[in-house]
Amino acid sequence: MISTTTLTLSKIPRSPSPTVPPPSEPNSNSSYPNLSEPSSPTQQQARRIKPSPQLNRWSMARAIRSGRKLDRPFQRRSGEINNPDSPRSRGTVDNNGFGGSALQTISPPSEDGSDGECIADYLPAGGKSIFMVSDGTGWTVEHSVNAALGQFEHCLVDRVCPVNTHLFSGIDDVDRLMEIIQQAAKEGAMLVYTLADPSVAEAAKQACKLWNVTSLDVLSPITKSIASHIGVSPSGLSRWAPGRNNSLGEDYFRRIEAIEFTIKQDDGALPENLHKADIILAGVSRSGKTPLSIYLAQKGYKVANVPIVMNVELPKALFEVDPEKVFALTINPVVLQTIRRARAKSLGFDDDMKSSYSEMGYVREDLESARRIFQQNPTWPVIEVTGKAIEETAAILLRLYHDRKNRCSMPRISKRY
Template sequence: MIASSTSTLRFQLAVFYRIPKSPKASYEPASEPQPRKFRPSPQLNRWSRARSLRSGRKFDRTGQHSQQLDPNPPLQLKEQVSPEQKDTTLTASNGGADVDLTAGKSIYMVSDGTGWTVEHSVGAALGQFEHCLVDRNCAVNTHLFSGIDDVGQLMEIIKQAAKEGALVVYTLADPSMAESAKQACEIWGIPNIDMLGPITQSIASHLNVSPSGGPRRYPLTDEYFRRIEAIEFTIKQDDGALPQNLHKADIVLAGVSRTGKTPLSIYLSQKGYKVANVPIVMGVPLPKALFEIDPEKVFGLTINPVVLHTIRRARAKSLGFGDGVRSNYSEMDHVREELEFARKILAQNPVWPVIEVTGKAVEETAAVVLRLYHDRKNKCSMPRISKRY
């Protein structure tokens, strides 16, 4: 039984990796030892081949090279190929049964948007067939057609799929386009999957609301331009730059280094808020504009000194400072002293709320900032027992 399993394993390796049979044992004197060559792990080879095949690359079995297929080929009708012109079918005997090793099955992915949904869905589904893609070489060529919003283009793609015998998978938000694709595939006998229609109908039935049915477009509204303007403003105001523009900001963040001011600013700006952040550094006076603007715009950030010390040590290493290089920036005594300095400044401005960012994700801190911001704007603040949040 063990001998049979061993011979089967050797046969599989010989087929897919073209490993020659080991020569018979020889009693001749051994030659000088040769330098050991690097041989990749068989499991690593399997993963690499699976990724390549799933992404549309076809392997040249003789040279073990791969060639990237065009993900969006021109729509040209192919002539009928005779059986003699097709690739030679590779077969291997496995326990008396022939295994078909021919490759070249195609999947056409069609979308009226970016194609992200259909591409990743098909990729996830193909991940369940790695045993076939690798062990039996049943390669799949995927082709993505995105932004298809014309029926004529859609019909050309389906014609080409019929010529190649491809599977058509589509996510078409426009009901008329989806229906046209379904009818054309049925007429030409093409296997097809509507990935968006069934779930859309199920949600519509569950909510008792009809779907919009329009293509997924993102119009350039006033809100869009407002968000872009907010992002540009926030980037220019990062780390205390251009303090003369602090009065234009919706939100101003103040805190010592590495309290997450920049990522929090960028996150808030993507929601349409103009954000500026000002670092609090010992020995460096804060800009006068910070104390002249509306104090209800300003939010202080603080953090646990032990956590800040750990973050700064990691930051110092990333900048190339070894253990032998001492810097006040990452020394515990300096961290405590700087936090105490910031605490005194924040205490001198009682209108500024202080947010504790220790253990909080950016989204959590942003939620606290926005709640306080809108409470102040609407003049309806929640009762609190502490200045810290």
């Protein structure tokens, strides 16, 4: 799967809107701009060159990285030619759509006048596209799409159905939103969006319906359900809207403080501060303590990690703190040896150092030494990290942490807003 890439909208030239007759309803008070079908390129190449699939993928990647507009011709499907019932051929929608105003007649452009070619013919060989649009950072929509794509790994990995994802963050202007939807229509892309302002979300919904763009609103359904549950109407303000200062509130500065603390406490540094930590990780070298610490710190937890090295005495403070703060990490010796060999090679260890760090005999002894320490401290939960992503290990750890802290009969991670 092609990694997420952000397109720079400032480099996308706006397409001139065609002249259209005035709306049929003079009393319309719609706050949305008139929509026109995506414009066609002004010049046509003398002959159409069909590059190889590999070259297509390279061109796509270069265009994405440079932020250039991926200007592909938009064509009607053959089944829609001269079909008045086709979504692309209908000139207007009813008054219930798009703020109560009738939309103008639109004519899908054609690059060379031949309407019989399908837009799929112009899609890049790299696969289909998903446009992710957010009026904030895009974290929610990006992780939602990635979670859903995890259900298709069986085909994505084998390149049977590759998908390109493109993130557009900070989209709080309807005009910019329309540009993105036009581009999605040209590329045959799907649009997934999280837009807090109901009017902007409705604009996206109606524009996608008009231009036949598959779309999904991630935020509105859950917002409406919560509003119904707590009996309060949502504010409808985007994350970056003027007047909202909660982005730099107490929770934000607590996370910054946690990250600073965690960095200072990395790899057993400053053991005298272990009592200040919310979570303490203990494990052998290369068992994933540091990346797990940083991930937890970004969630607001002060984390310290203490390496367990054979024949090296552990700091006394580790045994003096609340034992329910301490979590032990273990890993399969074969996997650990592979990681250590790569680490030794990157650091340029000589043969003697390699034998005392990454050879299987030493690795097994190191893990056995750590296991004996874990047995002497039975209150420390031992978490197996082999084959687990950092997020998975963190989820297990936090569930145990909050279960201990709240003494819940059902393990949960609770937070009060």
